[in-house]
Amino acid sequence: MATASLHLTILLHLLTVATAVATSTHNATTADEAYWWERGEAARSVNRAAYVSDPVAALNRFNADVLQSTTSRRLLAKYTGPCVATNPIDRCWRCRGDWAGDRKRLASCVRGFGHRTRGGADGRIYVVTDAGDEEMVVPKKGTLRYGVIQDRPLWIVFARDMIIQLRQELIVNHNKTIDGRGAQVHITGAQITIQGVQHVIIHNVHIHHSVHHSGGMIRDSKHHYGLRTRSDGDGISIMSSSNIWIDHVSMSNCSDGLIDVVSGSTAITISNGHFTKHDHVMLFGASNSDPQDKIMQITVAFNHFGKGLVQRMPRCRFGFFHVVNNDYTHWLMYAIGGNQNPTIISQGNRFIAPNDVNAKEVTKREYAAYDEYKEWVWKSQGDVMMNGAFFNESGGQNERRYDQLDFIPAKHGKYVGQLTQFAGTLNCRVGKPC
Ligand SMILES: *[C@@H]1O[C@H](CO)[C@@H](O)[C@H](O)[C@H]1NC(C)=O
Ligand SMILES: *[C@@H]1O[C@H](CO)[C@@H](O)[C@H](O)[C@H]1NC(C)=O
Ligand SMILES: *[C@@H]1O[C@H](CO)[C@@H](O)[C@H](O)[C@H]1NC(C)=O
Ligand SMILES: *[C@@H]1O[C@H](CO)[C@@H](O)[C@H](O)[C@H]1NC(C)=O
DSSP states (O other): OHHHHHHHHHHHHHHHHHHHHHHHHSOOOSHHHHHHHHHHHHHHHHHHHHSOSOHHHHHHHHHHHHHHHOOOOOOOTTOOSSOOOOSHHHHTTTTOTTTTTTGGGGGGOOOGGGTTOOTTTTSEEEEEOBOOOOOSSSOOTTBHHHHHTOSSOEEEEESSOEEEEOSSOEEEOSSEEEEOTTSOEEEEESOEEEESOEEEEEESOEEEEEOOBOOEEEEEETTEEEEEOOBOOOSEEEESOEEEEEESOEEEOOSSOSEEEESSOEEEEEESOEEESEEEOEEEOOOTTOGGGGGOEEEEESOEEOTTEEEOSSEEESSEEEEESOEEOOOSSOSEEEESSOEEEEESOEEEOOSOGGGOBSEEEOSOOHHHHTTSOEEEESOEEETTOBOOOBOOTTOGGGOGGGSOOOSOGGGHHHHTTTOSOOOOOTTSOO
């Protein structure tokens, strides 16, 4: 059965690659394809500028920050006491009683490669009062869709608990924060698309049961709407975009990936998330023939990869990936994988392998023989390995730049339980520390 599902996975993967190649190399034949091609081109130079030439320095800054600003205080598993922030991102805002009066402070709390992300911090607050999503071309005022398509920066909040059942992909414009604090907000039914834009923060929302849609006329900004083709049913799909921060989300059970990052996107942090019930969790780089993904730089930190997950936490191509202080408590096939010479620095994680003797390896090289992958820099440092988990390292011996001596060690994996204790959405009450 494992072999059958593996074959199915490979087949699906090949199909995905074929689709990605087909869409990225053929020229626009309609006005809408031309529109998105131009937006992608315009974003490309901005994305390139967001790439940093010394990712190890960025990694070291992140680790130094965690080491300096965390305590080793032990908390009960089901902690109900006064607010306590267990990592530097949370420490920046969570336990302040006035978080609701000072929501934009959050934008100064991001760490890692996405650390410059402003979201909608330079704009007004927009309150979602209407959970509906009926109009794709002229979205109704008060809906989430009306907020995200605006051209000006906006900090989007929610008037109350709500379930937003999207009828088509939700296309997010530049400079937006979706801030679910103070309510329990569920976004379901279709994917959140972040395409050709910069500065987006998604915070404290539940995202699940996104399914594919065949497309149609959809507005993507104040001045433009057009024909969109099929959306895959990812949870969040990030394409040709930079300065993106996804924090404290709870995500599960979407029909494609939970988070896909493709087409030369970079400067991204995914933190404090709780991920469950899903096969293809995170895909960073969708195509072997898309070397623009060499600029991809992503921090994956303080997340809990939990029950019902299978693989790709993440699966990487080409770029530089700092996977640090995450808790991996469940996987069926593997945790971290990839191909096309990605650099993967795994530090201070906890990997608890499944009981299946064939799935103890954390890592997986896709379609590459040893001769090819021996050069790929995949390093494990300060990770805690449990239940027989092992990380097969490779590469870097001749590259002084990536020698482990150059890395500031992360906070050790034995502290991961605390660092990730509050992963996923939080139940913040206005007027109280969260
Ligand atoms: C696509 O269009 C560009 C510029 O318009 C052109 O240079 C290129 O040759 C075209 N490619 C194909 C495959 O038609
Ligand atoms: C987004 O906001 C930044 C400032 O935070 C500004 O420089 C930029 O021009 C904005 N982008 C767009 C497309 O409005
Ligand atoms: C995901 O949701 C679908 C539809 O509700 C359900 O049939 C399926 O069992 C769920 N999958 C997992 C892994 O929970
Ligand atoms: C681990 O990697 C080495 C080469 O770096 C390879 O020879 C070995 O077969 C791998 N082990 C497993 C269990 O995959």
